[in-house]
Amino acid sequence: MKLAAVLLLCGQVLSYNYTTKYFEVPVDHFSFTNNATFKLKYLINNSFWVDDGPIFFYTGNEGTIENFAENMGFMFDIAPQFNALLVFAEHRYYGESLPFGDESYADPARLGYLTSNQALADYVDLINYLQTTRSRSSYSNKVPVVAFGGSYGGMLASWLRMKFPASVVGAIASSAPIWQFQGLTPCENFNRIVTDVYKTALDDDCSVPLSRSWKVIRNITSNDAGKAWLSAQWKLCTPLKTQSDVDTLVNWFSEIVVNMAMVNYPYPTSFLAPLPAYPVRSFCYKMTESQTVDDETLLTTIGAALEIYTNYTQTTKCNVINETAAALGEDAWDFQACTEMIMPMCSTDDDMFENSPWDFDTYSENCYKKWGVKQTHPELPILEYGGKEISSASNIVFSNGLLDPWSSGGVLSNVSSSVSAVIIPEGAHHLDLRGENKDDPESVIEARQFHIRNIKKWITDYYYSRDRKFFKNTSLYEKVTFARRVNT
Numbered sequence: 001m002k003l004a005a006v007l008l009l010c011g012q013v014l015s016y017n018y019t020t021k022y023f024e025v026p027v028d029h030f031s032f033t034n035n036a037t038f039k040l041k042y043l044i045n046n047s048f049w050v051d052d053g054p055i056f057f058y059t060g061n062e063g064t065i066e067n068f069a070e071n072m073g074f075m076f077d078i079a080p081q082f083n084a085l086l087v088f089a090e091h092r093y094y095g096e097s098l099p100f101g102d103e104s105y106a107d108p109a110r111l112g113y114l115t116s117n118q119a120l121a122d123y124v125d126l127i128n129y130l131q132t133t134r135s136r137s138s139y140s141n142k143v144p145v146v147a148f149g150g151s152y153g154g155m156l157a158s159w160l161r162m163k164f165p166a167s168v169v170g171a172i173a174s175s176a177p178i179w180q181f182q183g184l185t186p187c188e189n190f191n192r193i194v195t196d197v198y199k200t201a202l203d204d205d206c207s208v209p210l211s212r213s214w215k216v217i218r219n220i221t222s223n224d225a226g227k228a229w230l231s232a233q234w235k236l237c238t239p240l241k242t243q244s245d246v247d248t249l250v251n252w253f254s255e256i257v258v259n260m261a262m263v264n265y266p267y268p269t270s271f272l273a274p275l276p277a278y279p280v281r282s283f284c285y286k287m288t289e290s291q292t293v294d295d296e297t298l299l300t301t302i303g304a305a306l307e308i309y310t311n312y313t314q315t316t317k318c319n320v321i322n323e324t325a326a327a328l329g330e331d332a333w334d335f336q337a338c339t340e341m342i343m344p345m346c347s348t349d350d351d352m353f354e355n356s357p358w359d360f361d362t363y364s365e366n367c368y369k370k371w372g373v374k375q376t377h378p379e380l381p382i383l384e385y386g387g388k389e390i391s392s393a394s395n396i397v398f399s400n401g402l403l404d405p406w407s408s409g410g411v412l413s414n415v416s417s418s419v420s421a422v423i424i425p426e427g428a429h430h431l432d433l434r435g436e437n438k439d440d441p442e443s444v445i446e447a448r449q450f451h452i453r454n455i456k457k458w459i460t461d462y463y464y465s466r467d468r469k470f471f472k473n474t475s476l477y478e479k480v481t482f483a484r485r486v487n488t
Contacts, residue, residue, distance in 0.1 A: 026125075060090045208291050344378075
């Protein structure tokens with residue numbers, strides 16, 4: 001199966017194809033009593049691969065792998081420069097990579113294999129297979145592998161380098177909130193960043209009517225007539241009936257507000273949903289002069305403004321309020337967020353959201369009701385991956401856009417000489433991993449150049465270390481070939 005695409009590079013249009021492949025991996029990498037396996041999906045592109053070139057490996061995250069591959073144009077942009085093989089690996093339990101097929105979500109016993117360390121082990125096995133079957137080298141069976149990842153995928157890319165340095169020579173970890181865990185980052189920081197994005201989108205402070213809206217929603221939906229009225233105004237597929245429905249609506253609304261801040265890119269995109277350039281600005285423009293209107297007018301205005309996210313293509317007939325990003329595997333991620341990826345968040349008077357304290361016990365109880373699992377050790381990923389004690393790591397670049405709320409849990413300053421932080425003031429969620437665009441801010445162009453310099457160093461160091469033992473006995477031709485490669 002192939003997915004056709006087009007790449008614009010140096011003024012030329014280059015066509016390329018993803019080939020869809022599958023690789024068999026264990027359901028449980030860490031047991032000697034469970035021999036079950038399943039097929040992990042991955043996409044591969046060898047359009048730019050020459051001789052002994054490296055592998056650029058995307059560590060897939062919470063969704064179908066095609067959606068991430070189509071939004072990671074930076075890898076394609078630089079692949080010709082490095083003669084790189086491109087690989088995008090799907091995360092287990094997402095897309096087609098289901099260990100138990102349609103029964104993968106049937107019960108906790110099957111879902112229990114959905115963890116980051118199991119996913120990392122999948123990637124290590126796939127990388128080993130690719131290195132030993134795809135190498136064209138006359139020096140060794142191995143070629144260097146660079147990990148790339150954005151968001152949770154960025155966390156995985158960095159952890160892959162930390163835990164399995166023999167598998168990848170370095171990692172570009174964009175918008176990777178590896179410190180968004182209990183005790184590492186104040187729970188209020190995330191929503192404060194979202195608020196700042198809305199405050200500064202236009203001259204008028206767009207956060208003011210939003211901060212007022214939560215109480216208005218609660219007041220209007222306090223009776224059946226109000227629930228029916230808002231259901232119609234906001235074009236809900238299923239009318240509000242209960243207080244639980246209202247809670248779901250509030251969560252849906254707040255998630256959309258957050259999502260628009262995350263993907264506040266300077267050009268139209270369709271990563272989470274089809275959106276215009278700077279969707280927060282477009283949303284806030286529709287909210288202009290809504291700060292002093294009556295309650296019903298405020299919610300009517302917000303309903304119209306929400307269509308920037310929910311109906312930009314004018315094809316949505318009604319809104320499903322338990323879904324905000326169809327391309328992502330929201331149920332599987334909810335399980336992960338209940339077990340391993342517990343990232344405390346709260347709202348206070350200092351942000352524009354409805355006040356909501358962080359209460360781990362309540363959170364854990366709700367997870368138990370939904371999934372039948374109860375996490376009592378929220379510090380698990382800190383123990384697994386080191387928390388802020390990562391100075392022993394090497395060859396990782398953490399990049400964060402300051403318009404991205406997930407930068408609250410990101411690495412924002414250099415950890416060591418080989419674990420670097422790149423700040424992109426005008427950047428939203430992993431903007432630097434997107435393809436080159438004429439509307440890119442200068443800061444993201446500079447960030448990508450920094451990535452390229454580091455990738456070049458990692459690959460050069462690997463080739464030199466790998467091949468130097470063969471160098472003395474090689475021909476002049478092979479020496480020249482080697483010199484050209486490491487100086488690419």
